[in-house]
Amino acid sequence: MFVVHSYPLAVVFCVLTMLCWGSWANSRKLAGKDWRFELFYWDYTLGLLLLTLVLGLTLGSTGTEGRSFVTDLSQASGGSFGSALLGGAIFNLANILLVAAIEVAGMAVAFPVGIGLALIIGVIVNYIAAPVGNGALLAIGVVLVTLAIVAVVCAIACGMEIYRATASSTYGTTSKLPS
Numbered sequence: 001m002f003v004v005h006s007y008p009l010a011v012v013f014c015v016l017t018m019l020c021w022g023s024w025a026n027s028r029k030l031a032g033k034d035w036r037f038e039l040f041y042w043d044y045t046l047g048l049l050l051l052t053l054v055l056g057l058t059l060g061s062t063g064t065e066g067r068s069f070v071t072d073l074s075q076a077s078g079g080s081f082g083s084a085l086l087g088g089a090i091f092n093l094a095n096i097l098l099v100a101a102i103e104v105a106g107m108a109v110a111f112p113v114g115i116g117l118a119l120i121i122g123v124i125v126n127y128i129a130a131p132v133g134n135g136a137l138l139a140i141g142v143v144l145v146t147l148a149i150v151a152v153v154c155a156i157a158c159g160m161e162i163y164r165a166t167a168s169s170t171y172g173t174t175s176k177l178p179s
Contacts, residue, residue: 001066
């Protein structure tokens, strides 16, 4: 297994990981409108799976420390593989819905609402499953995230009203607004 022992190299990998977090959404924007979303998403997901397998079989199976990638996989039970597949399916469904929402409402609306709801639901479900931590602080955090989502939606709605009013006075009617 490839193990990082250098702190500066670990920080470099953390920064690289943060840059890659949004790569699917940015790649989707770069792909253009002629590539159907469903096909793009499947190609991107399969590409990530193949890259993960290549990295696991190379960097994950070299070196003298830890177990190899194949040894780790052979230790997992069928239930563990099933749970991983179910979790991946749910995660990918959520990503598909998020990108579809971005297509419809735009990044400024869909991303804060989608991620905010995921945060709220995640906190509530996890606290119900294992009530660890300060429940009052978590409740305050959930309320603040909910208020932030409402504020984003209100700001976008207010901005659209201002746009429509400005465009209406410029073009005469809202039915002739440019798209």
